[in-house]
Structures are given as C-alpha cells and as structure tokens.
Amino acid sequence: MWHTLSIGELGRSLNSGEISSVELVRHFLARIERLNPALNALITLDGERAVSHAAAADARRAAGETGPLLGIPLIHKDIFCTDGVRTSCGSRMLDNFIAPYDATVVTRLKDAGAVMLGKANMDEFAMGSSNETSYYGPVKNPWDTSKVPGGSSGGSAAATAARLAPFATGTDTGGSIRQPAALTGVTGIKPTYGRVSRYGMVAFASSLDQAGVFAHSAADAAVVLGAMAGFDPKDSTSIDAPVPDYSATLGAPLTGLKIGLLQEFFEGLEARNAALIHDALKVYRSLGAETVEVSLPHLPLSVPTYYVVAPAECSSNLSRFDGVRYGYRCENPKDLLDLYTRSRGEGFGAEVKRRIMTGTYVLSAGYFDAYYLQAQKVRRLITDEFRAAFARVDLLIGPTTPTPAFDIGAKIDDPVTMYLNDIYTIGANLAGLPGLSVPCGFVDELPMGLQLIGPHFSEAKLLNAAHRFQEATAWHRRSPRGYD
Amino acid sequence: MSLTRQDVEKIALLARLSITEDEMPVYVTSLSSIVDFVTELSRAELGGVLPMAHPMQDLHQRLRPDVVAESDHHEKYQANAPAIQAALYVVPRVIE
Numbered sequence: 001m002w003h004t005l006s007i008g009e010l011g012r013s014l015n016s017g018e019i020s021s022v023e024l025v026r027h028f029l030a031r032i033e034r035l036n037p038a039l040n041a042l043i044t045l046d047g048e049r050a051v052s053h054a055a056a057a058d059a060r061r062a063a064g065e066t067g068p069l070l071g072i073p074l075i076h077k078d079i080f081c082t083d084g085v086r087t088s089c090g091s092r093m094l095d096n097f098i099a100p101y102d103a104t105v106v107t108r109l110k111d112a113g114a115v116m117l118g119k120a121n122m123d124e125f126a127m128g129s130s131n132e133t134s135y136y137g138p139v140k141n142p143w144d145t146s147k148v149p150g151g152s153s154g155g156s157a158a159a160t161a162a163r164l165a166p167f168a169t170g171t172d173t174g175g176s177i178r179q180p181a182a183l184t185g186v187t188g189i190k191p192t193y194g195r196v197s198r199y200g201m202v203a204f205a206s207s208l209d210q211a212g213v214f215a216h217s218a219a220d221a222a223v224v225l226g227a228m229a230g231f232d233p234k235d236s237t238s239i240d241a242p243v244p245d246y247s248a249t250l251g252a253p254l255t256g257l258k259i260g261l262l263q264e265f266f267e268g269l270e271a272r273n274a275a276l277i278h279d280a281l282k283v284y285r286s287l288g289a290e291t292v293e294v295s296l297p298h299l300p301l302s303v304p305t306y307y308v309v310a311p312a313e314c315s316s317n318l319s320r321f322d323g324v325r326y327g328y329r330c331e332n333p334k335d336l337l338d339l340y341t342r343s344r345g346e347g348f349g350a351e352v353k354r355r356i357m358t359g360t361y362v363l364s365a366g367y368f369d370a371y372y373l374q375a376q377k378v379r380r381l382i383t384d385e386f387r388a389a390f391a392r393v394d395l396l397i398g399p400t401t402p403t404p405a406f407d408i409g410a411k412i413d414d415p416v417t418m419y420l421n422d423i424y425t426i427g428a429n430l431a432g433l434p435g436l437s438v439p440c441g442f443v444d445e446l447p448m449g450l451q452l453i454g455p456h457f458s459e460a461k462l463l464n465a466a467h468r469f470q471e472a473t474a475w476h477r478r479s480p481r482g483y484d
Numbered sequence: 485m486s487l488t489r490q491d492v493e494k495i496a497l498l499a500r501l502s503i504t505e506d507e508m509p510v511y512v513t514s515l516s517s518i519v520d521f522v523t524e525l526s527r528a529e530l531g532g533v534l535p536m537a538h539p540m541q542d543l544h545q546r547l548r549p550d551v552v553a554e555s556d557h558h559e560k561y562q563a564n565a566p567a568i569q570a571a572l573y574v575v576p577r578v579i580e
Contacts, residue, residue, distance in 0.1 A: 100560045193539045207538050236545055237538075304522040315499060322500075324573050329566035335576050337500075345502030353501055354511065357492070358518050360499040374525045376535030381528065383536060415514050416521045432539025456540070 002027045003163035004484070007072055007220045010166060014061060014071050021054035021061070021071030025115055028073045032117065032164050035483065038145060041158040043078060043136045044086050045118040053115045060113060068223045068247075070113030075168040077156045078119040079126055080106050080211075081200040085116075089202045090124040090134040090152075093327045093347035103200025104232045105169060105211050112227040117165055120155030124349045125318065126176055126204045128152050129421040132412050133351040140408070141184060142480040143446055147405035150180030150421075153214070157184040160214040162483040167215040167224050171201060173208045174306050175400075175425025178437040181214055182400035182449025185439045187466065187476060188214050189221050192456045193432030194239035196225075197232030205313035206237070208306075208429045217476055218438065218466035222246035225459060241457065249460045250467045254287045257465065258393040260294030265398030265424050267300075273448060276441035277399050280450045283472050284397075284465075294393060296385040299427050301378050306426045307419055308362050308375035314352075315359030321347065354415060383431040390455040395465055399424055400437040400449030428453050438466045439475035447475070485516045486523075 002024060005013070013019050029047050036042050050073070057071035081087050081099035083106075088094045102110070110116075123133040131139040131154025139154040141147040142162040149158040153170030157180035160168045170177040172190035181188025189212050196211040203209060211228065215221040226247065231240040261281065266274055281291050323329040323343025330346050333339035348356070362371035389396060402423060411418040428435035433453050440450035450469070454462045470476050487495075492511050496503045503511060558571055567574035 097564055100557060100564070194543070233548065237540070239540070239543065240546075298528065301525060301528060304524045307518065308522050308525065319500075323566065324575055326561075326564035327566075333576050336578050339576055340500040341497075341502040344500055345504075348501070350507070350510075353499075353503070353507075354514060354518070356499050356501060357495045357511065357515055361487075361491075361495050361515070361519065362522070364495070364498060370526065371522060373535050374528070374530070375522070376537060377530045377533045378525055378528050380533055380536035381530070383539065383541075414517075416517050419518075419521075430539070 003031060006217060007068060007166050007223050010072055011068050015066065021057040021115060022051055024071065025050050025054040025073050025117065028117055028165055035162055035164060039140045039142060039158050039162060040137055041121055041139050041155040041162065041164065042075065042118045043088065043121045043155070046085055046116060050115050050117050057113045057115060067113055069109065069227055072114050073117050073165050074109060074114045075117055075120050075156060075159050075165045076106060077122055077153050077168065077170050079122060079171055079202045080169060082106055082116065082119065085119065087202070088135070090122040090136060091348065091352070092135045093321050095135065095328065097326055101200060104197035104234060105228050106200065108228055120153070120159055120168060122155050123152035124352050125202065126152040126171055126173055127314070127351050127355050129175070129179060129418055130411065131155065131180070132408065133349055135349060138408055141405045142483050143185065143405065146407055147446065148183070148408050150183035150405065152176040154180045156214050157181055157186060157188070160184070160186045160216065161480060163479060167213060167220060169211060170214055171209060171211050172429065173205050174310060174429050175422040177212045177214065178400050178425050178435055178449065178451060179421060181437040183405040183447065185447030185475070185478060186214050186216060187218055187221050187436070187438050188212065189225060189436040189459065189462065190428065190434060191225060191229060191459050192434045194237050195434070195457070195459065196228050197235040197238050199232055199234040203317040205310040206317060207313060208310060217470055218463045219247070219250055222250060222463045244460050246460050246463050249464050252464050254284065254289045254465065254468050257289040257395070259284055259289050259291045260389055260393035260396045261291055262396050262398040263293055263295045264299040269399060269402060272443050273399060273403065276443070276448050277397070277450060280440045280469065281397065283469055287468055287472065292393060294389050294396060296382065296389060296427070298378060298381045298385055302382055302426045302430055303419055303423055305375045305378045305382065305430060306422070307358070308371050309379060311355040311359035312363050312372050313359070315356045315363065318352070318356055323347070351415070379430050382427060386427065386431045386433060394454070394461065396453040398451050400451040404443045404446035404448055424451060432456060434459050434462055436462045436466055438469055439478070441475055485512060486519045487512060487516045
C-alpha cells in the first residue's frame, strides 16, 4: 500500500504524520528482503544506515523543514559512488571497492533528504542491453522472470517496477535508462547531456554518459530530476544554466504542440508494436497536439556510429583499472605487464573486454580514420538532422524499443544482435538530446514504451507531454502480478 | 573473418588484457562481426563534414582558478589499494 503511492502522496503522508520516514524505509526494506531474491535487482542493501538517515529526515521534518523528497526512499544504480558503501559497477574489478566520496547526484539527493536503501544491479560498467553482463548475475524482469529487464540500468528499472522503492537513479549512454524503463513498464528520463553532474559516476563513454531517473510517473520523475540537475564545478561538462521547476509546468495544455513521428523508427517494426505508438498519437491529437511525419535519413547509422564512439571512449576510460591503485589485482604477478594484463583480463567480464578491444582497434594506427574519424563525422550528420527536425517540430516521438522484453540468454552470445536493441535510443545520446520513455501498452502481456525526444534543455516540455499522456492513460499505473 | 587470431592478440596486448585460450576463438568471431557491422559507416557520403567529438557544440571547456580545492585524503583513497607501503603503491620490481 505505501509502495503504491506517488512521491507527492508519500510527502503528504509524511507531513501529516500518518507515517514516519523510518516506518516508510522499513516498509520498503521488508519488501526488498521478500521480493529481491527472485529478481536480483539490488546487489547491496544498506538497511541500517537507511534507517538512521530516515530518522535524520524525520528530525529535519520535526524541525519544520519540508521538501518533496525529505524522507523518501530511493535506490541508486551501483555506478554512482557512495561514500563508505561498496560501488561495484557490476564488475569483479570493483567487487571490493568502497567509494571514498559521494557522487554529486548522491550528494544532491541526500541534501534533499532522500534516503538510499541500497544499490542496484547493472550490466558491468553499464555495457549491456539486458543486464546479463553483471558479475552478480542477471536481473529478472518482474513482469516475467524468464525475461530480461533491459539494461544497463536493469536493476534500477526492475526495482522501480517491483515497487521496491518510489524511485531509482540510472545512467544512459546509449539507452540504458529508456530501454529498461520501456521493458519494465516504468517512466524513465535521460536529460540533456551536461544537465546532471557526472562527478562520481563511473565513466563509460564520456561524450555520451548522462544520469537520470526511473519513477512511476512523469510527475514523480519531475520532482527527482529537479533535485538532481544543475551546475557542478566538479564536472567539466556540467552546464551552467538554471534548472526550471519541472513540476510547475506539469498540466500545461498541449494545444498547438507539434510532434514529429520519426519515420525511421517504424521501418521493420512489428505491426502490434507500431499500433501502440499510433494509439498514443491519437491520445496526443485528442489533447490538441499536431502530428507530422519527420525523416532523419542518417539515423539508421546511429548504431554503428555508437559502437565505434562508445567503445573508443570506454577503452580510454577503463585504462584507469590497472590493478595498482584500486580494484582487482591478480595473484602473484611476475612483472608489471603481467600485473596489468592479468588483473584486467581476470577483473573484467567478456562484454567489457570485447568493448575495450573494439575501442582499441578503432583507435589504433591505420584504422583511426576509417572508423573513429568516420563515426565522428556521421555523428555530426545525425546531430544536424535532429537540429533541422527541431526547427519544424517541438518533440519527436516513436517506440523506445523494437520489441518487448526478450528471454534471458536469447541474445547474449551474439553481440551485434544485442546492440540492435538500442536502435531507437542511441540517436538522442549521439546528439546529446533529452529523451524519455513512458509505458504505452502491452504486447504478449509485456510492457512497451513510447519514446519522446526533445531539443537540448527541453526536459520540462518532455515531462509535461509525458504527464499529459499519463493523465489520459493508465498504463503507468499497472504493476506486475505479485508486486502490486 | 575480418580479424585474425594474430590481430586479436595484438589488440589484446595494446589494451593490456590477458585472453585465455578458451576465450580467444570467441573474440576472433565476435570482434570480426562487430568490425563488419561498423564498416557500414564507410557507405556514408560525408563530403566536407567535420568530425564531432562532443554533443554540445556551442559550449567550451571551462577553466577554473588554479587554487587548492581539496584536502589530503590519501589514507582514505589508498584504503582501496591492493598493496601499499609508506603511502606508496607497491608493484612488481621494474628496475633490476
């Protein structure tokens, strides 16, 4: 029952004294203990500290403080450094790593009074689309535990869908918030590149990574994003621009809103999946929006572009894991080269090694121009096409994923097939655009997501468009059986 | 196969990754399929398009004043190190 309430409703119950934060935290901790073993969504539980932080939030409230997140529990993706708590990034490499400081996202949510229950499982170093590459084993989708929850923020998504917390953090480099949000039937937003600080967030591909939110509704996501976003001098790519009050603009009319239907997103899309998107467009038209068809001819090249750029950046970023300063070290290294190669060879899993090697190859002498430089040029073409589209329309719309959740084990041995799961989400990362996924219906009793993409810094508009959709539909209110 | 075993061995050395005998054929196959897949990019007509390294084209890297902003945390940071001695990281001997 408490787990079915929105952040706003929980805040009112906390303010009225109907429940304390300590009681709320205990309620969710009990749910996690009962339900997580079947899902493997959390890999670290921090119950004792959570209860003491909840008591501190109750004291702040008793002293007259209010605030929409004061005393509200959350789960952090295990990619965010949490001072004194293991931060594994889903890897054997960091299995023993106790973060010595908090990520800015963690600090900001702590300052707002939100209480961390624990840390969510994820694809190793955020590399994966199914949450099967984690050192700690796959996460199961609460809608059907034989299916993947998507990735890489699969633990955060599954935990939110199973109502193990009112909200969870995630990161999105090529779709890692939107894709799992779609496959688990929750709302997920990836903000504009630079909107949320990346300080203390373990780096994968620095020109693409961005932090965001999983929640039960756009209204809840608006509250959380408002607390997370903003300038941070500790992140050199953080953008120094004011953060609007995302909640204040929720409910604004959509009359005259121009929505572009991305043609490239429908090529080869199964009819049942496409029908859900067309149903969503009808909802938008009934709300006064205008829909037009838009084509981005180079968008189909976004997946190969990404699978050059992201591995290249990953091969540089992950060179910091050397078995010397922190993380896994092999037994009895015979010399320094042996120390490096075996610590990395044994500490990283198969997909991470594959991406590091792909990146090393495309950056190596003789191949740099043909692959890396070529991909950077195509990246500009795709970005320019998005910019031209946003001169004509306010938002772009399409499916978040080509299919609903697939079977665990179905694609893990074929990396290129797995990479194609991100076909609809990667474009926004390449262009640094904000994107959001909301539940828009079911196929074979599994949730599907509607994706909205906007120009830079259009989070308020995206959240409002999602909110108006959720006022008109009830897909986001459904819970998987056994988790309601 | 667009990559040979020798290619993968060279890449693995450059990347400082040990690859076991069992893993090697899997990487030769999967890296070849990835390289084939991204070779699709060569089809794009690019003319005078400039490479793009960063998604926010209008923004530039900030400079900050060159002042000390952090205190000394070496003990806390080195608590995660596999081996330290006198606040130094210990590695196998590199000078004979």
